[in-house]
Amino acid sequence: MYRILFFTLIAAFAAESGGQDPEKVLRSIFENALTDTSAYSHLRYLCKETKGRIPGSEQAEKAVMYTFKALVSAGADNVQLQRVPVPSWKRGREFCEINSGNSGRERLNISALGLSEGTPENGIRAEVIEVKSIEQLRSLGENAVRGKIVFFSRPVDNTLINTFSGYGGAVDQRISGPSEASRLGAAAAVVRSATQFNHDFPHTGVTRFGEGVKKIPAVAVSPLGAELLSRRIRENINVEMTLISTCSNLPDAFSYNVVAELRGYEKAGEIITVGAHLDSWDITEGAHDDAGGCVQAIETIRLFKTLGIRPRRTVRVVMFMNEEISGTGGRVYADQAALKGELHYAALESDRGVMSPRGFGFDAEGERLKNLQSLSKWFEPYNIRDFERGGGGSDIAPLKALGALQIGYMPDVQRYFEYHHSSNDTFEKVNPRELQMGSAAIASLIYLIDIFGF
Amino acid sequence: MYRILFFTLIAAFAAESGGQDPEKVLRSIFENALTDTSAYSHLRYLCKETKGRIPGSEQAEKAVMYTFKALVSAGADNVQLQRVPVPSWKRGREFCEINSGNSGRERLNISALGLSEGTPENGIRAEVIEVKSIEQLRSLGENAVRGKIVFFSRPVDNTLINTFSGYGGAVDQRISGPSEASRLGAAAAVVRSATQFNHDFPHTGVTRFGEGVKKIPAVAVSPLGAELLSRRIRENINVEMTLISTCSNLPDAFSYNVVAELRGYEKAGEIITVGAHLDSWDITEGAHDDAGGCVQAIETIRLFKTLGIRPRRTVRVVMFMNEEISGTGGRVYADQAALKGELHYAALESDRGVMSPRGFGFDAEGERLKNLQSLSKWFEPYNIRDFERGGGGSDIAPLKALGALQIGYMPDVQRYFEYHHSSNDTFEKVNPRELQMGSAAIASLIYLIDIFGF
Numbered sequence: 019m020y021r022i023l024f025f026t027l028i029a030a031f032a033a034e035s036g037g038q039d040p041e042k043v044l045r046s047i048f049e050n051a052l053t054d055t056s057a058y059s060h061l062r063y064l065c066k067e068t069k070g071r072i073p074g075s076e077q078a079e080k081a082v083m084y085t086f087k088a089l090v091s092a093g094a095d096n097v098q099l100q101r102v103p104v105p106s107w108k109r110g111r112e113f114c115e116i117n118s119g120n121s122g123r124e125r126l127n128i129s130a131l132g133l134s135e136g137t138p139e140n141g142i143r144a145e146v147i148e149v150k151s152i153e154q155l156r157s158l159g160e161n162a163v164r165g166k167i168v169f170f171s172r173p174v175d176n177t178l179i180n181t182f183s184g185y186g187g188a189v190d191q192r193i194s195g196p197s198e199a200s201r202l203g204a205a206a207a208v209v210r211s212a213t214q215f216n217h218d219f220p221h222t223g224v225t226r227f228g229e230g231v232k233k234i235p236a237v238a239v240s241p242l243g244a245e246l247l248s249r250r251i252r253e254n255i256n257v258e259m260t261l262i263s264t265c266s267n268l269p270d271a272f273s274y275n276v277v278a279e280l281r282g283y284e285k286a287g288e289i290i291t292v293g294a295h296l297d298s299w300d301i302t303e304g305a306h307d308d309a310g311g312c313v314q315a316i317e318t319i320r321l322f323k324t325l326g327i328r329p330r331r332t333v334r335v336v337m338f339m340n341e342e343i344s345g346t347g348g349r350v351y352a353d354q355a356a357l358k359g360e361l362h363y364a365a366l367e368s369d370r371g372v373m374s375p376r377g378f379g380f381d382a383e384g385e386r387l388k389n390l391q392s393l394s395k396w397f398e399p400y401n402i403r404d405f406e407r408g409g410g411g412s413d414i415a416p417l418k419a420l421g422a423l424q425i426g427y428m429p430d431v432q433r434y435f436e437y438h439h440s441s442n443d444t445f446e447k448v449n450p451r452e453l454q455m456g457s458a459a460i461a462s463l464i465y466l467i468d469i470f471g472f
Numbered sequence: 473m474y475r476i477l478f479f480t481l482i483a484a485f486a487a488e489s490g491g492q493d494p495e496k497v498l499r500s501i502f503e504n505a506l507t508d509t510s511a512y513s514h515l516r517y518l519c520k521e522t523k524g525r526i527p528g529s530e531q532a533e534k535a536v537m538y539t540f541k542a543l544v545s546a547g548a549d550n551v552q553l554q555r556v557p558v559p560s561w562k563r564g565r566e567f568c569e570i571n572s573g574n575s576g577r578e579r580l581n582i583s584a585l586g587l588s589e590g591t592p593e594n595g596i597r598a599e600v601i602e603v604k605s606i607e608q609l610r611s612l613g614e615n616a617v618r619g620k621i622v623f624f625s626r627p628v629d630n631t632l633i634n635t636f637s638g639y640g641g642a643v644d645q646r647i648s649g650p651s652e653a654s655r656l657g658a659a660a661a662v663v664r665s666a667t668q669f670n671h672d673f674p675h676t677g678v679t680r681f682g683e684g685v686k687k688i689p690a691v692a693v694s695p696l697g698a699e700l701l702s703r704r705i706r707e708n709i710n711v712e713m714t715l716i717s718t719c720s721n722l723p724d725a726f727s728y729n730v731v732a733e734l735r736g737y738e739k740a741g742e743i744i745t746v747g748a749h750l751d752s753w754d755i756t757e758g759a760h761d762d763a764g765g766c767v768q769a770i771e772t773i774r775l776f777k778t779l780g781i782r783p784r785r786t787v788r789v790v791m792f793m794n795e796e797i798s799g800t801g802g803r804v805y806a807d808q809a810a811l812k813g814e815l816h817y818a819a820l821e822s823d824r825g826v827m828s829p830r831g832f833g834f835d836a837e838g839e840r841l842k843n844l845q846s847l848s849k850w851f852e853p854y855n856i857r858d859f860e861r862g863g864g865g866s867d868i869a870p871l872k873a874l875g876a877l878q879i880g881y882m883p884d885v886q887r888y889f890e891y892h893h894s895s896n897d898t899f900e901k902v903n904p905r906e907l908q909m910g911s912a913a914i915a916s917l918i919y920l921i922d923i924f925g926f
Contacts, residue, residue: 049631177503
C-alpha cells in the first residue's frame with residue numbers, strides 16, 4: 019500500500035517536472051554555466067567588435083548578425099529577424115568650456131543626449147543659469163530663461179539603497195528638462211549625469227521633446243563637471259558657456275529584433291520570452307547595458323540544448339532593438355505576437371546589468387505571487403533569495419496586454435550606475451562568474467516556471 | 473490601563489535600546505555612510521600611498537601611522553600601538569621561462585610565494601614534472617622527484633558556488649605543496665594560482681615548510697601560464713624550466729597592531745572587537761584584501777561618534793598586523809587580552825573583500841544563533857539577509873578562547889578571487905557604494921549586538 023502510494027507520488031512528480039529532478043537540473047545548469055566560456059566570449063565580441071551599436075548604425079547591424087549566428091550555434095530550433103523601424107540620431111563634435119570671471123576658461127566633459135538638436139559648427143555661447151528641478155525652471159519664467167543655457171544640477175539621492183530609485187528620482191531632468199527649457203526659450207540644456215558616482219564620465223541617454231516643442235542642443239555633463247559648474251556659478255555673477263555639439267537627427271531607418279525559439283514539446287503554442295536589448299549608446303561598449311543581458315538570454319538556449327532540457331512551452335529568446343531611444347523593438351515584437359494571436363505565458367527581461375544575482379521581481383499578486391515566490395527554495399544553494407513583487411522591463415512591457423507575466427532579473431544594484439550610458443561600461447567591468455551565475459539563474463527560473471507554472 | 477501598559481512597553485524598549493529607535497539609528501548610519509567620503513579617501517591613501525605593505529616593510533609602517541591618525545580623527549577615545557613580532561621576507565628578481573622541444577622558449581608570469589627560498593642569482597634550470605595533488609606527488613616517490621621542479625596544476629573547482637570553498641579546495645598546493653616537494657628532493661615548486669579566473673595575474677600567498685624541511689624556491693604561476701605549461705608538458709617528453717626568484721628570508725622584525733577604543737558607558741569592561749588586517753602582500757595595493765576591511769572598521773568609530781551613538785560596551789577597532797604571513801597580530805592581541813583578564817563579548821572580522829554586503833556569519837548555535845539571526849529584520853530595508861551559521865576570521869580566532877562570539881562580515885563572494893593576492897587588487901576595483909554599504913552594515917550590527925545582546 020505504502021509502496022503504491024510512493025510510486026504514485028514519484029510518478030506525479032516525474033510527470034510534473036518532465037521526468038527530471040529540479041534540484042539536479044538546477045545543479046547541472048549552474049555547473050555548466052560556471053565552466054563554459056561561450057557567454058564570456060560572446061560578451062567580448064559584442065563589447066569589442068560592436069561597440070557603440072546605437073540603433074541604425076553599422077555596429078548595430080553587426081551585433082544583429084553576430085547574435086543571429088550565436089543563437090543558431092546555441093541550438094535554437096529557428097532564428098528569425100524581425101524588422102524594426104528605428105530613429106537615426108548621429109553624434110557630432112563635442113566641446114564645452116565655461117568662462118567665469120575669476121577662474122578663466124575651464125573644460126567640462128560632456129556627451130550629447132540622444133535625439134537632441136545640434137549646435138552650429140562653431141557652437142553657441144550663452145550665460146548659464148542653474149536649476150535643481152523642472153519646477154524651479156518653470157518658476158523662473160520665460161524672461162529669465164530666454165537665450166540662456168539651462169543647467170539642471172540636481173544630483174542623484176545617494177541615501178536611497180536601491181540605486182534605480184535614486185536614478186529614477188533624477189532622470190526627469192535628462193528626459194524632460196531640455197524640452198521644458200525649450201518651451202521657455204532656452205538656447206540649450208546641460209544636465210548633470212544621473213549617477214551615484216562622483217567621477218568624470220558623462221552619462222548620456224535619451225531626451226524627449228514634447229509635441230511641437232522646438233528641439234534644442236542638450237548634453238549630459240559629468241558629475242565632477244557639474245560640481246565645478248555649480249561652484250563657478252556660486253562664485254560669479256555670470257558664467258558663460260561655449261557649447262559645441264554638432265549632432266544631427268537623420269531620417270528614420272530600420273533594423274531588426276533577433277528572435278530565436280526552442281519549440282515546446284507539449285504546449286508549443288504558449289510562449290515564454292526571455293529578452294534583453296541589443297542596442298547600446300554610441301559612446302560605450304554597453305557591457306552591462308545590455309550586452310550582458312543578451313548573452314544571458316542566449317545562454318538559456320545553449321544551456322537547455324546542451325543539458326537536454328526540453329521545455330513544455332516554447333521558449334523565445336529575443337534580442338530587442340532600440341530600447342535606448344524609442345522602444346520600437348519591444349512594441350514590434352508585441353504587435354506581431356498580437357497579430358498572430360500568440361499566447362504569451364511569461365516574459366523575462368535582463369536589463370539591470372550583470373552583477374551577482376540576487377533574485378527576480380514578478381508583476382504578480384496574491385496566490386500567484388506566492389506560487390512564484392515558492393520557487394525560491396530551489397535557489398537556496400545558489401544564495402539567490404530575493405523573490406519580490408514588482409518586476410519587468412521596458413521591452414517586455416507591451417506583452418503585458420497579451421497576458422504575459424512580467425519578470426525582471428534582479429542582480430545586485432550597487433555598482434550599476436558607475437557604468438550606465440557611459441564609456442565606462444566596458445567588457446572589463448563584467449566579472450565572468452557574475453555573468454555566468456546570472457545566466458544560470460535565468461535559465462533555471464524559466465525551467466521551473468515551465469514545469470511548475472504559477 | 474492600556475495607556476499604562478503602552479508607556480511601560482515604550483519605557484522598556486527605550487531602556488533596552490539606549491533610548492533610541494534601532495530602525496532610525498540604522499537609517500542614520502546608512503545615510504551617513506553613503507554620503508560621506510572619508511572611507512573612500514582612506515582607502516585611496518592605503519592603496520596608493522602604502523601599496524605593498526608587507527609585514528616589516530616601510531609601507532606597513534606608513535599604514536600603521538596613517539590609520540593611527542585616521543582613528544584619532546574618527547573620534548576614538550584612545551588609540552594605541554601594540555608591538556607585534558613579524559617575519560621578514562623580501563621578494564627579489566623574478567623570471568620564469570620554459571623550453572619545450574617543439575615550442576621553443578616561452579615566458580610565464582610568476583610571483584614568489586611568501587617565506588619561500590631564493591634561487592641563485594642566475595636561477596636554476598630543471599625538468600618540470602606536473603602533479604594534480606600532493607597525494608599524486610607522494611605516489612611518484614623520491615626517485616621521480618629529486619632534482620626536478622614540481623608543478624602543482626590542480627585548478628580551483630569553478631562549480632562551487634562559494635568561491636572561498638573553491639579556493640579552500642586548491643590552496644593546499646600553495647601552502648603545503650612546496651614543503652612536500654622538498655621532502656622528496658625537488659629543486660623548486662611552481663603552483664597554479666588559486667583563483668576561479670583565467671587571467672594572466674599570478675596570485676601569491678604564504679607557503680609553509682614543515683619542521684626540519686629544507687626551504688626551496690616556490691612561485692605561483694598565473695592561470696594562463698599554468699594552462700600553457702600543462703599543454704607543453706602534454707605535447708613534449710621534456711619541458712625544462714629556468715626559474716629565477718632571488719627572494720630572501722631575513723631576520724624577524726617587529727611591527728604594530730593599531731588598537732582604538734570607544735569606551736562603553738555601561739559595561740566598559742566588556743569588549744566588542746571590530747577588526748581587519750592592515751598588512752598586504754608586497755605586489756599589491758591590497759584594496760579588497762584588506763584595506764577595505766580596515767577602512768570599514770575605522771568607519772564604525774566615525775559613524776558612532778558622528779551620529780552620537782554611545783555604546784554600552786567598549787568597542788575596540790583593531791588594525792591587525794601580519795595576517796598574511798604568520799598571524800602574529802591576532803595572537804598578540806588575544807595574548808594581551810588574556811594577560812589583562814579582559815572580558816571579550818564579541819569580535820567581528822572583515823576580510824572577504826568589500827563587495828556588496830550579503831550578511832554575516834556567526835559561530836553560534838541553537839537559541840544563541842536564533843537570537844542573532846533575529847537581528848536580520850533590522851537589515852531588511854538594506855537587502856542584507858544572509859544571517860548564517862559559521863563565521864569569523866583568522867585574526868579574531870584566538871579570541872575564541874576568551875569566549876568572544878566570532879562574527880564574519882559576508883559580502884558577495886563571486887568576484888573576490890579575481891583580485892586576491894595579486895597586483896589586480898587595486899583601489900579602482902572597489903566600488904565606493906559597496907564599501908560604504910559594508911561599513912554601514914558592520915556598524916549597524918555592532919550597535920544592535922551591543923543593545924540587544926544575543
